[in-house]
Amino acid sequence: MIGQAGGVEERYELVGLDVEREIGITARFADGHVATFTVGELRLACPCATCRDLRDRGKTPWPLPNGPTTLAISDARFHGAWGVNFTWNDGHSTGIYPFETLRRWSEGDQRR
Numbered sequence: 001m002i003g004q005a006g007g008v009e010e011r012y013e014l015v016g017l018d019v020e021r022e023i024g025i026t027a028r029f030a031d032g033h034v035a036t037f038t039v040g041e042l043r044l045a046c047p048c049a050t051c052r053d054l055r056d057r058g059k060t061p062w063p064l065p066n067g068p069t070t071l072a073i074s075d076a077r078f079h080g081a082w083g084v085n086f087t088w089n090d091g092h093s094t095g096i097y098p099f100e101t102l103r104r105w106s107e108g109d110q111r112r
């Protein structure tokens, strides 16, 4: 076949992101794949070093003591062309979620 369009990259190319602050996100990929995540799923799988360390020690990154009891996304910003950074209503904002990771999670890879 000549001129294969996209190929592997399309799987990890984000073409749309809907954020419902207290519910979750819907990510649309260039090859048509749609992935949805709840805010809880995203926060518990936060890829930042702090949250990774907590998980490695058998703790959960959320909820935090004295933090809000309802989780919500306060802000969402694209990070370069490859990821999205969420600021959470508990002030946590160091996690950058690569589109490739979101895609892999949606296809069943372990969330870590």
Ligand SMILES: [Zn+2]
Residues within 6 Å of the ligand: 046, 047, 048, 049, 050, 051, 052, 061, 092, 094, 095
């Ligand atoms: Zn984190």
